[in-house]
Amino acid sequence: ECTKHSIYNFVSYEGLSLEYNAFTIILFSIEIPQNIHTTLEKSEWRAATGEEIRALKKNRTWKLVDLLEGK
Numbered sequence: 001e002c003t004k005h006s007i008y009n010f011v012s013y014e015g016l017s018l019e020y021n022a023f024t025i026i027l028f029s030i031e032i033p034q035n036i037h038t039t040l041e042k043s044e045w046r047a048a049t050g051e052e053i054r055a056l057k058k059n060r061t062w063k064l065v066d067l068l069e070g071k
Contacts, residue, residue: 013021033039040046056062 013024016024033042033045039049
């Protein structure tokens with residue numbers, strides 16, 4: 001356990017519909033990469049990253065800057 005007060009001590013899935021319960025189980029089974037290196041190892045995440053970058057460029061919502069010294 002990573003915390004002394006696990007959310008499972010306070011949250012119950014008992015009242016959820018079968019469909020929503022199945023949905024939450026699927027969500028918890030998805031492994032989200034923690035950095036760009038592991039993201040690019042999986043084709044589906046690599047594709048999603050490409051789509052995101054294309055959207056950022058198209059919408060002009062990003063700016064390329066120099067990396068801070070020492071980083």
